[in-house]
Amino acid sequence: MRRLVGALVREGALTVGLLLGASLLVFAIVRAAPGDAALALGLGDGRRATASAVEEYLRWLGGALTGDLGVSLRTGRPVADEIRRVGGNTLALAVGALAVTVSVAVPIGAVGALRRGVPAALATLAAYALSALPAFFVGYVAIYVFTRKLDVFPLAFGGDGRMPWLAFVLPMLVLGVANGGVGEVVRHVRTALERVLAEDYVRTARAKGAPVWRHAAAEGLVLPVTAALAAKVPFVLGGAVVVEQVFNWPGLGRLAWQAALDRDYPVIMGLALLAAVAARAAALAASVAQAALAPGARPGTEVDRPLVMRVPWPRPAPTVGRTALVLVAAAQAALAAGCATARPAEAPPVAPGARPVEASAPPPVTVRLPAGWRTLGADELRGLFPHRSETADTLLAAASESGRFVVLVAADPKASLVAFARREGLAGLREALDRHVPGFVQAFRRVDAIEGGLAGRPALYYRFTGVAASAPQRGVGRFAMELIVVPTERVVYTVSLLDLTGDTRFDDPALEALKASVGWGPVATTVGAARGPAAFEGTP
């Protein structure tokens, strides 16, 4: 008992040290950011000139200790409130996911330890294959299968009225299965169980006819599972960022993602601190469990950590140790040689009229045009967006600044949504879109035309139709959007935006039906684009 208390005190002191260190680390990274992070942190307000980094850190830390994490730059609300608002969703997701991981991985691990044969090997391999899949891919497959095809689960957060808790199930399953946790827990359970089952006391128990499981379970199952789960908590939090994105789940992961996107320093720092606390709490819980269940083990002794996954291959194969080494060496050599000798391919033949490539520019891209497309110049571009002339000018300015891009413009005025809407009316446009868009976010329609007209440089023009979501307000609206994409710096210019619903409403139950009808998903803001000056083929 005394040793237990001693261990707890030591762990507690370590925790305090680690959390302080973590807060310092996070603060240092943000402070090192270019630009005035202190101002962004809301600590500036005139005192910036005098406040040293140490003072800023102490002020931030002091606030954090009293529950004041500052104010979000984006929403202007206290970070603590933001976290409280969505924290529960992430907690539910994470706990559910861990439960799923355990209930999937433990049986596989146990079977792998007890049985050797084709089924065990297959189960273990399947667990690893699942761990090797990107979580968001698993998420999309799950949505497609369970929601679109089978209609088992409602999709959007909050559900469509039938059993709202069902909406929780799919994200939990996906996060639990696909965050790499299954493979890890399988590995831990297998190794620990194999080791324990080979221990003398288990053999003795078996010889006596005593129930083996009662002896082997604590050390062989519970300990490795708690250890693996505690080690997995940080990864589950990381996986939550991705999975919440896939399922449009309002939680801390999306908050962190949004904050990283917006450079919302107070939010991201607060979340990092929270994540560190959570991870540390899990580690503490694991060591308490260990101290309680296996008092013999010295505190801090790690549970045997398997180096790699073990697939219980059914039959022995010939030795290829040296071969494996040679292969690795060859792979390294080939990679080195490949990197050393690889050159960008030679430039494709440049179409007449296109500009010569500058020396520093990236390799040109071949863009083949469908027949009948033509190129437009700057004046025509301006003419195309009379109602938003500043947009055309922005584009032109960006074109001359960036030194490369394309503006793709409709050759046929009818093809422009703006023109179409002017001609047919909004209702007509909506009807046309409904007819053409089977219904998914960002269904690509045709690229209507292309041009090297802006100083002979490439850019792309798209029309999108679909559903737009605004994450913080959870609003949704159907839209058609014309985009001009500037390839280099992820710049996307929205040229025109038509709200086809006419009245975008937020938190409206009727929208759930709309979301269901179009296949709900996050709206990406970037699309691919050309790199460097394009050489257009097929331009008249």
Place this chain on the structure above:
Amino acid sequence: MRRRFEERVGGTGRRAAGLAPALAGGVVVLLLVLAVPVARGRLFGLDPHAMDLGAMLLPPQAGHLLGTDALGRDVLARVVAGAEASLLPGLLAVSVALTLGVAAGVATGYLAGSWVERVVSFALQLVDAVPRFVLFLVVVAAFKPSIFAIMAVAGVTAAPEVASHVATRVRLLAAKGHVEAARALGLTRLAIVGRHVLWNHCRPVVAVQASLLMGEAVLIETALSYLGFGVQEPAASWGNMVAMGKDHFFAGAFHLAVAPAAAIVIAVIGFHLLGDGLARAFERRRA
């Protein structure tokens, strides 16, 4: 630890257990690696950037074996080219992780009990204290998203794992006779650690860790690209291909996401099998 376990449990059958996985993994990795020069040199006339706007979102067919994406680019060419984007940053992560991890592992293992060990092991625990993915987001928020910066951070966050494996081995070895003999011969500490501990006995651990880390790096790149912080378009990476392909997933254009996802799975499993096989091979040799 493992060796003791092997001695206790391991019949000869277990020791001789399959090394074929290593071979398979090695071949897969080799293929991936060869894909880099192929893609760069465009040996087969594949251009991952060429757009054919008259042929967008084509299903797999002759001429485009894996179809085309939303910009009319050949998916096969991009999958091949994506190997480079996925593997090169991974190498950076692995180099950082191994350098830091081995140094820290030696410090904590060989100098156990000294103040150096305490400082280093606290630093290692500190790196472990902030969940890796959150750290990526902090770095992304503070600096421009760059896959190489992220991979350097990934390398740092992977160092504790490497260090703990190295430290375990070093601690075991430090008590061994040959190390004691070397010490008695008056060899310098550097020579003992470098030659008799690290070079002769820690290569297996390091090689296995490198292989596993490469697989992990592929998954990190994928997840970050999905969130928009990884390899940026128009450069092809498996991650941003799956991310882009998901937009068309529900419209039935599965090939866009499935092809790069399959590449990811093959690569990750390949690296894992390689690690597994390597570990077995080394164990066998030791036995």
